[in-house]
Amino acid sequence: MSKQELGQFFTPTAVAEFMASLFELASDDIHLLDAGAGEGALTEAFVRSACSRKQRPSRLMVVAYEVDEPVLAALRRTMERCQSLCAARGIEFDNEIRHADFIESALEFVRDDLFGSAKAPFNAALLNPPYRKINSDSQTRRHLREAGIETSNLYTGFLALAARLLCDGGEMVSITPRRFCNGPYFRPFRREFLGSMSLERLHVFDSRSAARRKASVHHAP
Numbered sequence: 436m437s438k439q440e441l442g443q444f445f446t447p448t449a450v451a452e453f454m455a456s457l458f459e460l461a462s463d464d465i466h467l468l469d470a471g472a473g474e475g476a477l478t479e480a481f482v483r484s485a486c487s488r489k490q491r492p493s494r495l496m497v498v499a500y501e502v503d504e505p506v507l508a509a510l511r512r513t514m515e516r517c518q519s520l521c522a523a524r525g526i527e528f529d530n531e532i533r534h535a536d537f538i539e540s541a542l543e544f545v546r547d548d549l550f551g552s553a554k555a556p557f558n559a560a561l562l563n564p565p566y567r568k569i570n571s572d573s574q575t576r577r578h579l580r581e582a583g584i585e586t587s588n589l590y591t592g593f594l595a596l597a598a599r600l601l602c603d604g605g606e607m608v609s610i611t612p613r614r615f616c617n618g619p620y621f622r623p624f625r626r627e628f629l630g631s632m633s634l635e636r637l638h639v640f641d642s643r644s645a646a647r648r649k650a651s652v653h654h655a656p
């Protein structure tokens with residue numbers, strides 16, 4: 436798939452830092468979800484923010500999902516930097532890079548959850564999800580439907596599933612187009628999302644390009 440088909444636009448450092456600063460981080464043991472992690476800009480900003488606080492967590496675990504193989508090497512390097520940052524601050528750091536489709540993987544949890552056997556694995560989620568229309572007869576759409584999520588765009592699918600993976604009191608910060616706020620298309624998503632999450636803060640970026648940086652990884656020939 437091309438970068439465009441993957442919805443691959445990386446978050447500029449300043450925007451990632453701003454997003455990371457919005458977390459309260461009340462827990463001493465942070466389990467962070469980075470779904471559609473790219474090169475890991477969001478995770479790195481999150482770790483930097485956690486490390487610079489007076490009240491630092493004692494443990495930080497990150498799970499990063501990414502489908503695009505060529506960006507994984509950069510993502511691994513980011514995790515190594517995060518490891519060093521945390522070590523310097525006496526924070527135990529652990530990470531898992533999952534080279535997998537987030538929608539498919541999250542579905543396994545949602546299925547277990549229906550039988551009451553799953554424990555929500557995260558207390559923080561930081562996302563800049565891929566934006567792409569999902570065809571009504573696609574596999575992704577079927578997966579989402581199976582989870583009871585009716586939506587026509589990948590980003591709302593990511594948000595709805597990330598919300599399901601958060602424990603009570605968990606926090607999520609995400610960049611999204613503002614289109615989900617109105618109109619009938621996104622009504623089922625709003626119902627699902629706002630049924631389990633409360634909005635604490637909305638920040639409106641002046642332009643879409645202000646919150647985007649071009650992907651810097653090139654596919655090998």
Ligand SMILES: C[S@@+](CC[C@H](N)C(=O)[O-])C[C@H]1O[C@@H](n2cnc3c(N)ncnc32)[C@H](O)[C@@H]1O
Binds near residue numbers: 477503535538564566
């Ligand atoms: C908008 S980019 C954001 C990347 C990174 N989080 C950042 O903020 O710089 C979305 C990322 O999601 C990845 N992606 C697209 N579809 C995915 C899927 N189904 N599962 C996991 N990752 C996916 C893309 O390859 C891309 O790297």
